[in-house]
Amino acid sequence: MSSRRAQMIDAMIPAGLAKGTREAYVRAMKQLAAYYLRAPDQLSEEEVRRNLLDLRQRGVASGTFQIARCVLQFFFCRTLGRAWALYRASLDVARRGHRAGHGRATGYRIGGCTGHAAARLAP
16 A cells, blocks of 8 residues: 555544545545556646546546545645645635535535535636
8 A cells, every 4th residue: 555545544534534435535546546547646736637527528427526526635635735726716615605606505515525616627
């Protein structure tokens, strides 16, 4: 097991992620590594954004996309401490307490995943 993977797994337990969520996150990271044929911690923000766009364009199920988006945010922001613009907007949305594009307070936060991704994926 790579040290980054172990670091992410160690961070998921105190974050309160359920065992099934942790397993889904690890699977999603393996898929990302297979997609780019290198370790996820070596990817750029643009590569991660392109991967999310590719998932949307392939029409993956909403739940599958949300898991991928959330694990990427957890790994890059929480585990590696990268302050990427791709995820900055979701943190701002969470602080305001509502989802982007909605007039009422419907904010949510699940396992370090916050906000709404659609607006941040466009180049």
